[in-house]
Amino acid sequence: MSKKAKILLVDNDVDIVDLNKAVLENNDYEVVTAFSGSEGLEKIKTEQPDLIVLDLMMEKHDSGFTFAKKLKADPVFKKIPVLMLTSVADVTGFGFSQQKDGYWMKTDNYLKKPVAPDQLLAEINKLLEQANEENE
């Protein structure tokens, strides 16, 4: 890859943001961060990331969904792949998966927290490659 891919991390948990930032930077990604949905939407405009890693429950329980909905409704930004991370367990009745919920909430993939560093990296690589193929 000629240019470093830029990843936007959106999560209200500072530990998750700092940690994933370190992991991604260690693997040669450029990282920008946001700690709420609204801050994330601002950062998309100013930073124009190649991929977004998004937390589901932030300042509100559905902040992640609201964020993704707005993003996918935007004609320019809807092409940016989104990886949704959620700590909401199935047992609580709020289970989300790409298979089950992708039809109404278009994000590109869901992963359940905690996500191991290699899993996160593999998923990000996969989504970026897909996006590249589509763009060619």
Added chain:
Amino acid sequence: MNEQTYILVIDDERGIREGCRRILEAENYSVETAENGKQGLDLIQSKPFDLILVDLMMPVMGGLEMMEKVMTDFPELIMIVITGYATIETAVDAMKHGAYDYIPKPFAPDQLLTVINRGLEKHRLQQQAKQLMEERDRRLLEVANEKSRIHTIVNSMGDAVLVINRDQQLVLWNPAAVKMLNITKKLKPGQDLTQIIFQPDLIQIINKAVDPKAAHYTSISEEIELSKPEAQTLMANVSVVRDENSEMLGVVCILRNITQLKKIDRVKSQFVSMVAHELRAPLSAIENYITTYLTGAAGDDPEFNRNMLERSRKRAHSLLNLVEDLLQISRMESQHVSRKKQLLDVSEIINNTVELLKTQAKDENIGFKIDVPKPCPTIEADRGEMEQLFTNFISNAIKYNVKNGNVSIIFESTENFLIMKISDTGIGISEEDLPHIFDDFFRISREETRYVTGTGLGLSIVKKIVESNLGRINVESELNKGTTFTITFPIKMN
């Protein structure tokens, strides 16, 4: 018969009177006599008789005239005519005037007794018939009472009752059913169920219960959701009624409105979801830190790696606090708290708490100002709860403060109330966040609070403590200026 039988003999001939008396008294009857109709009538009105013997031809008042009067006033009295003119005409005439039988003069004792016995038998049968009628009336009244009792019970039930026969026609219902199912039609027994009830879910359960081809149900219980006229959840219990040959006769359908229970249930499961989320978040962070540390995924900077462990320790610690707070809330909600209320001088608790928390304030160089009157008015509260209350408030005042900020604790008192103000010069609370600060798990999400750890339960616990100790809590705040919590408790002196 052990009951005495009373007979009255009315005749102007003394011989007949005394003759009859002798014959009848020999048979153990009680006998009275009268010389004419007038005298006889007076006696009949003064005491009860079972039977009278009446001569037709008497001075003052004749037999026929007297009998007419007796018949209207004492229709049950058996009257037997004694007559010297024993012709068919006189007999018929006497019968018309209410006589039961007649006996021609002269008569032999046996003749008299036969006629009298027949008359008394008639009297006995009449009495028996009357008793049976009374009995029947009483039974009918009992049945009617029983019916009205069952009606009263069914009609005063809060649950809806519908009784439906096997042809799916309405048999019985109560007002709760009319209200719950919003039935506007006037109900009559025998109406088709589908003409009255427009709740497909309910009809379906009843159909299932009465379907002869279906499984042999004794009862079906299902929740049904109604959308009209308002959303409500009903628990429907449909019991199948069978006769002794286990032939289905119909169903009894009981509906209970469980909308409120469902609401409470939803709140509870929402709380559980939130707890699960709040527990997972720090655990995820801790696991991520450790995995990243062990795999070296974040590079090999020893400073950064050490820092990761330091921060996972911090998250583990906050997780412990969270579990503590959750246990506290659960104890308070189960109302099994053994609250030891006593008269307390809270100024002493304030001083101790500030002393304990001062080390936390040292890094940011936060100063304390305590203005508490001496002697301080006492309040009645649980000591442990008050310690926790002030710990939560003062540690918040430290955590959400700024470098070189201040925390002030000022007590004021009115005649009846102790007013405690705990103020900080910290980051403040926005107008948008202010209404939510006492909510479970609510945490202010701002750049300034990013590294502040907390459970989101502190103020929710504080509010419960204040309220269960009859106090009140108020908050004022200005963004980037600071926050003041005012807690008011009733003063209680010894």
